[in-house]
Amino acid sequence: GAVVSQHPSWVICKSGTSVKIECRSLDFQATTMFWYRQFPKQSLMLMATSNEGSKATYEQGVEKDKFLINHASLTLSTLTVTSAHPEDSSFYICSARVGGGNNSPLHFGNGTRLTVT
Amino acid sequence: GESVGLHLPTLSVQEGDNSIINCAYSNSASDYFIWYKQESGKGPQFIIDIRSNMDKRQGQRVTVLLNKTVKHLSLQIAATQPGDSAVYFCAESSTDSWGKLQFGAGTQVVVTP
Numbered sequence: 001g002a003v004v005s006q007h008p009s010w011v012i013c014k015s016g017t018s019v020k021i022e023c024r025s026l027d028f029q030a031t032t033m034f035w036y037r038q039f040p041k042q043s044l045m046l047m048a049t050s051n052e053g054s055k056a057t058y059e060q061g062v063e064k065d066k067f068l069i070n071h072a073s074l075t076l077s078t079l080t081v082t083s084a085h086p087e088d089s090s091f092y093i094c095s096a097r098v099g100g101g102n103n104s105p106l107h108f109g110n111g112t113r114l115t116v117t
Numbered sequence: 118g119e120s121v122g123l124h125l126p127t128l129s130v131q132e133g134d135n136s137i138i139n140c141a142y143s144n145s146a147s148d149y150f151i152w153y154k155q156e157s158g159k160g161p162q163f164i165i166d167i168r169s170n171m172d173k174r175q176g177q178r179v180t181v182l183l184n185k186t187v188k189h190l191s192l193q194i195a196a197t198q199p200g201d202s203a204v205y206f207c208a209e210s211s212t213d214s215w216g217k218l219q220f221g222a223g224t225q226v227v228v229t230p
Contacts, residue, residue: 102216108160
């Protein structure tokens with residue numbers, strides 16, 4: 001089945017530093033990937049849509065200058081949390097769809113646990 | 118804005134019994150629905166999906182029911198097993214949402230021996 005891989009699975013960083021999270025589609029190409037954030041005991045909130053070869057589109061309330069997204073190839077999207085602060089500590093999860101149009105399941109990576117100290 | 122939501126945050130089920138997880142959605146334009154299972158520390162795992170032109174779909178030990186009249190979705194798990202313990206999310210999308218999935222609040226299912 002479709003596999004979406006994220007790296008790293010967890011990261012601890014100091015306040016004010018930047019962290020890059022990678023999302024790869026391992027056995028399929030993805031022109032679009034979706035980034036979600038999940039706080040403890042809460043649901044997944046869509047942050048942005050990553051588009052290969054063009055700018056990402058961000059959901060309302062998500063700062064595009066803080067959460068930089070780069071989708072440079074059909075198998076890789078990166079999310080960089082810039083100038084991280086403790087309130088950015090969360091579980092970041094990427095996802096992608098294997099063909100089938102918009103009415104087909106998203107496949108999710110296993111997430112990246114970010115802790116900002 | 119419109120949202121998908123769940124009303125039962127925790128469901129305790131005895132092993133072997135059937136589980137029913139409910140989900141209400143508010144976007145009348147939603148036309149595609151998915152159930153995901155999320156185990157602790159992992160990403161969501163696809164369980165089953167249904168399109169709005171159907172009202173029932175069955176998989177292995179799972180059944181999804183869709184009632185568009187009252188905007189209600191349910192997931193039934195037959196013969197619940199300890200491995201079914203997880204958080205279950207419904208998610209929806211609509212034709213005009215460009216494939217974006219919006220998630221409900223989630224239900225924690227705890228299977229007891």
